[in-house]
Amino acid sequence: MDNDRQTALEMRFDTILPTLATKSDIEAFRSEMHKMAAEGYRWMVASMVGMFLGFGGLYFAASRQEARPIAVPVQAAQAQPAQTPPAIIINIPPQK
Numbered sequence: 001m002d003n004d005r006q007t008a009l010e011m012r013f014d015t016i017l018p019t020l021a022t023k024s025d026i027e028a029f030r031s032e033m034h035k036m037a038a039e040g041y042r043w044m045v046a047s048m049v050g051m052f053l054g055f056g057g058l059y060f061a062a063s064r065q066e067a068r069p070i071a072v073p074v075q076a077a078q079a080q081p082a083q084t085p086p087a088i089i090i091n092i093p094p095q096k
Contacts, residue, residue: 021029
């Protein structure tokens, strides 16, 4: 009985052991993760600089515009006749 159990455990270990990561696999994974983190930081800083420049440009463009009054020609405003809205008719049925 112990022999059957030992054989089953050996077979399980033989199938699992080749799939486990080695020290070199973990070291390669660690260096790849550091590389990805550095790229993420680079993108984040570049995005923040771009947003800063974009919003700064919007601020300066908006602050340089002069406030001009809207000129409405007097003749054009008086030439149009005042229009009254159409009458609203509500039909209410008689109460019984």
